[in-house]
Amino acid sequence: MSDKSHGTGGLTFDKSKRQWPNELNVFGALILIIVIFEILGAIYVGQSLLFDSNNRFDSIFNEQRLRIIIIQVAIVGIIALGVTQVIITAGIDLSSGSVLGATAMIAMSFAQVSEVNGGPNPKAIFGPAFLDLPVVVPVMVGLGCGIIAGIVNGVLVAYSRIPPFIATLGMMLFARGVAQWWSKGNPVSFPTEAYSKIGAGMMPVIIFLSLAVLFHLIMNYTIYGKHTYAIGSNEAAARMSGINVPRHLVLVYAIAGMLAGLSAVILTSKNLTAQSGMGLSYELDAIAMAVIGGVSLFGGRGSIIGTVIGALIIGVITSGFTFLRLGAYYQEMVLGSIIVGAVALDQWQQQRAATRS
Amino acid sequence: MSETILETKGLTKHYGGVHALEDADFILEKGEHVAIMGDNGAGKSTFVRQITGVEQRTRGTIVFDGTEVNFSGPLDAREAGIETVFQTLALADDLNVPDNLFLGREKTMFNWLGPFRILDYKTMREATLAGLEKTAVKIPNIRNTIANMSGGQRQCVAIARTATFASKLTIMDEPTAALGVQETAQVENIVRTLKEQGESLILVSHNMRQVFDLVDRIVVFRRGRIVANLNKDDTDGQDVVAYITGAKTGAEYEGAA
Ligand SMILES: Nc1ncnc2c1ncn2[C@@H]1O[C@H](COP(=O)(O)OP(=O)(O)O)[C@@H](O)[C@H]1O
Ligand SMILES: [Mg+2]
Numbered sequence: 242m243s244d245k246s247h248g249t250g251g252l253t254f255d256k257s258k259r260q261w262p263n264e265l266n267v268f269g270a271l272i273l274i275i276v277i278f279e280i281l282g283a284i285y286v287g288q289s290l291l292f293d294s295n296n297r298f299d300s301i302f303n304e305q306r307l308r309i310i311i312i313q314v315a316i317v318g319i320i321a322l323g324v325t326q327v328i329i330t331a332g333i334d335l336s337s338g339s340v341l342g343a344t345a346m347i348a349m350s351f352a353q354v355s356e357v358n359g360g361p362n363p364k365a366i367f368g369p370a371f372l373d374l375p376v377v378v379p380v381m382v383g384l385g386c387g388i389i390a391g392i393v394n395g396v397l398v399a400y401s402r403i404p405p406f407i408a409t410l411g412m413m414l415f416a417r418g419v420a421q422w423w424s425k426g427n428p429v430s431f432p433t434e435a436y437s438k439i440g441a442g443m444m445p446v447i448i449f450l451s452l453a454v455l456f457h458l459i460m461n462y463t464i465y466g467k468h469t470y471a472i473g474s475n476e477a478a479a480r481m482s483g484i485n486v487p488r489h490l491v492l493v494y495a496i497a498g499m500l501a502g503l504s505a506v507i508l509t510s511k512n513l514t515a516q517s518g519m520g521l522s523y524e525l526d527a528i529a530m531a532v533i534g535g536v537s538l539f540g541g542r543g544s545i546i547g548t549v550i551g552a553l554i555i556g557v558i559t560s561g562f563t564f565l566r567l568g569a570y571y572q573e574m575v576l577g578s579i580i581v582g583a584v585a586l587d588q589w590q591q592q593r594a595a596t597r598s
Numbered sequence: 599m600s601e602t603i604l605e606t607k608g609l610t611k612h613y614g615g616v617h618a619l620e621d622a623d624f625i626l627e628k629g630e631h632v633a634i635m636g637d638n639g640a641g642k643s644t645f646v647r648q649i650t651g652v653e654q655r656t657r658g659t660i661v662f663d664g665t666e667v668n669f670s671g672p673l674d675a676r677e678a679g680i681e682t683v684f685q686t687l688a689l690a691d692d693l694n695v696p697d698n699l700f701l702g703r704e705k706t707m708f709n710w711l712g713p714f715r716i717l718d719y720k721t722m723r724e725a726t727l728a729g730l731e732k733t734a735v736k737i738p739n740i741r742n743t744i745a746n747m748s749g750g751q752r753q754c755v756a757i758a759r760t761a762t763f764a765s766k767l768t769i770m771d772e773p774t775a776a777l778g779v780q781e782t783a784q785v786e787n788i789v790r791t792l793k794e795q796g797e798s799l800i801l802v803s804h805n806m807r808q809v810f811d812l813v814d815r816i817v818v819f820r821r822g823r824i825v826a827n828l829n830k831d832d833t834d835g836q837d838v839v840a841y842i843t844g845a846k847t848g849a850e851y852e853g854a855a
Contacts, residue, residue: 260742463714464704467693471701474690481652481688482702483673492713541692 263535263542267550270533274554278561290557290564306564308443310556314530315445316511318552319504321527322449322456323391323497325548328531329460330493331473331540332398332405336412337501337527340390341520342420344505348383349429349515352376352436364430366423376435383506384499390416391498395491413524420517430514440511448507450549452500457545469493473540529580530555537587554579601628602661603767603798604649609658611644618644620822622658626767631789631799633809636819637842642802645819646771650682651675663766673702679766683756683773695740696726699759729762732795733788750781757788760797768792771802786812806835818842825851 278290288294291303298304320337327334353362355372365372390412397408423429438444460466468489471479480486504523509515534551536543555576562572604626611619619641626632634642648655651669660667662678669675672682689698696719705718705725726740735754737747744752753773760768770789774782782805789812792799803809809816810830818826818841826841826848840846 260746459714462716462719463711464706464717465713467697467701467704467717470692471690471697474692475688478688478690478701481672481684483671483676484702489713541690 264544264546264550267533267535267547267554271550271554271557274557274561278557278564281561281565285565288564290561306560308446310553310560311446311449312443313559314552314556315449316504316508317523317526318449318530318549319445319452319500319507320497320523321530321548321552322452322545323500324524324527325531325534325536325543325545326456326460326469326493327405327497328528328536328538329469329473329540329543330490331476331538332490332494333409333528333538334394334494334497335406335409335524336390336394336416337497337504338520338523338525339413339416339420340387340498340501341505341508341523342517343390343416343423344383344386344502345509345515345519346420346423346429346517347386348379348502348506349432349509350379350423351382352379352432352509353429354431354433357431362431364428366429373433376433376439379432379436380439380506383502385502387498387500387502387505388495389498390501391495392491394498395494398494399487399490417517420519423517426517428514428516429509432510432513436510437513438510440507440509445507445511448503453545453549460545465489465492470541473542475541526555529576532580532587533583535583535587537591538584539587539591542587602626603628603630603663604800605661606649607659607661609645609648609660610656611641611648611653612656617822619648619655622819622824624817624824626798626800628798629796630815631793631801631813632815632817633813634800634802634817634819635804635809635838635842640819640842641822642819643771644822646682646684646769646800646802649675650680650769652684676703676763676765681760681763681765681768683753683759683768683770689744689752689756691745692743694743695730695737695755695758696722698744698755699726699729699762725762726758729758729760733758733760733791735788736784748781750777750784753777753781753785754788757785760792765797767798767800769800769802772804773801774803774805774808782808806838809838810835818848820844823851 275291282288282290289303291307293301293303320341324334324337350366351371351374353365353372355362355369357363362372394409394412397403398405460469468479468484471482471484472486472489476486505520508519530551531543531548532538532551533554534543534547534549536547558576559572562569602625604624606622606624609619609622609624622645634645636642647653649660650672651674652672662680667678669678675682690701693701700722705721706715707718709715723740730737730740733754735758737751737755744755747755757770757773774785777785786808789799789801801809801813814830816828816830816833816838817824818828818838820842828838841848
């Protein structure tokens with residue numbers, strides 16, 4: 242140890258002792274994966290994955306593929322923003338995909354038009370009083386459904402001390418049941434024009450990135466974020482410090498539920514229909530994004546930025562395999578391996594930190 | 599001097615059938631440093647937990663700084679001015695030094711934002727540096743998470759809370775039990791600094807040399823009861839050991855144990 246770090250009071254912001262942010266490692270992994278695909282692309286298909294190798298665009302990038310990559314991860318990415326916060330508290334949320342499914346059916350039922358091609362809406366769920374409603378109604382219903390599911394999760398976890406895995410597994414089955422029961426398996430279709438604009442075009446991406454920025458700020462600069470990390474890091478210490486841990490957990494799960502509800506609104510708007518199977522296994526994709534992005538399943542560590550990069554890694558891999566014309570099964574094998582690798586790395590880091598102190 | 603900061607009368611804690619603490623009468627004057635000694639399981643930590651509101655006592659009264667208190671939780675005690683360094687460190691590994699010092703009582707701005715009110719990092723950082731300076735605690739970089747710090751550095755972080763919050767009473771439960779020689783010396787230096795600053799202190803310790811180095815008075819616990827109250831200058835290590843093991847019991851406590 243140098244003298245410098247041992248002065249009275251240790252009043253140093255000694256730069257050499259600054260920690261290396263984990264997000265840079267995740268970002269490095271993203272770059273590495275891109276490089277691998279570029280090389281494989283050059284060898285096997287004679288094209289570039291992300292760059293404009295055929296001069297079809299004004300920029301140097303293949304804008305079309307970039308857009309596809311980010312649109313396909315945006316909706317699950319919104320869920321992943323909430324799941325990230327839950328995992329940082331050392332919890333897990335397995336219900337988000339099913340909550341999306343149930344919310345899709347319910348919210349869409351409040352977004353329907355009365356007339357389709359001159360005749361009455363053949364898919365109408367409710368009577369005329371509930372058709373042609375202003376767009377805020379289905380949006381509020383969607384967010385509300387998500388928040389309610391999240392609060393139930395949070396109360397189960399925080400007050401009845403049911404392990405998060407079981408509590409949210411129960412919600413996962415329950416919400417999927419609700420989705421199927423809602424219209425007896427029939428799709429809910431024909432939304433109002435205003436509703437169909439919510440998820441049109443690049444809107445999912447814009448919403449995803451705006452929320453990512455918002456939650457990045459919240460997690461880093463507000464008391465909510467600080468307590469979320471503190472609870473995941475050492476729940477007993479958080480309790481001892483006077484943090485109302487149960488109440489905070491309910492808030493975290495409620496936010497995660499709200500984001501699942503919002504994804505349902507965006508997805509149904511984009512697809513112009515709601516189906517009871519919507520969001521199937523999205524919870525796993527969202528968890529994968531967070532874990533690949535460096536969010537620790539032990540709690541306390543990880544960030545929104547990490548999860549966004551994790552989402553991009555999944556997007557690049559998915560597009561990359563299609564681009565290389567390889568089957569989806571290879572893609573899933575690789576993704577599975579990366580997830581296990583990321584958790585193994587985290588475990589290893591955790592053990593190393595434990596033995597050092 | 600001779601103004602009482604803490605007084606307990608008949609302080610008792612039963613865990614079901616376990617009588618962990620029985621009728622403890624204890625007095626601490628302002629600015630005084632007192633050691634609590636005793637075998638493992640003697641009830642020292644239990645005593646600390648009753649004073650600091652971590653647990654609710656079975657019976658007895660606690661008078662702190664002139665008023666009878668009933669802390670409903672550790673935060674209550676802390677707000678009243680009792681800072682505690684617990685035997686098991688109450689620190690969050692993934693947070694940095696200021697975050698840990700201010701955990702649960704963060705300085706914030708825009709408080710109308712409720713749970714999303716903004717952290718005033720600058721103020722907290724400055725207060726942390728001032729606190730570390732007062733206690734001469736050495737930390738390489740306060741912006742790093744404490745996960746990679748040594749046991750001694752963490753213990754110092756926990757102790758620095760005291761200096762940062764200008765408390766009226768500091769309680770340390772075996773602060774050096776898990777530390778190496780050098781780290782122990784560092785913690786002991788902090789304790790001396792606190793003495794110079796007139797801070798009242800209760801130090802739970804097994805380390806005889808440390809106790810005789812640092813405190814004015816030694817209180818011995820045995821099987822949940824106080825069995826001796828000794829001025830440092832009127833006693834020695836052998837004497838204290840005799841009380842700890844039960845070979846001797848203080849005159850005023852005869853018949854108690
Ligand atoms: N939460 C508890 N439940 C039951 N018994 C306890 C509890 N905490 C402490 N005890 C018992 O109370 C006695 C005193 O413990 P403690 O105060 O930790 O001793 P010390 O700190 O002096 O080593 C021990 O016999 C211990 O087993
Ligand atoms: Mg103890």
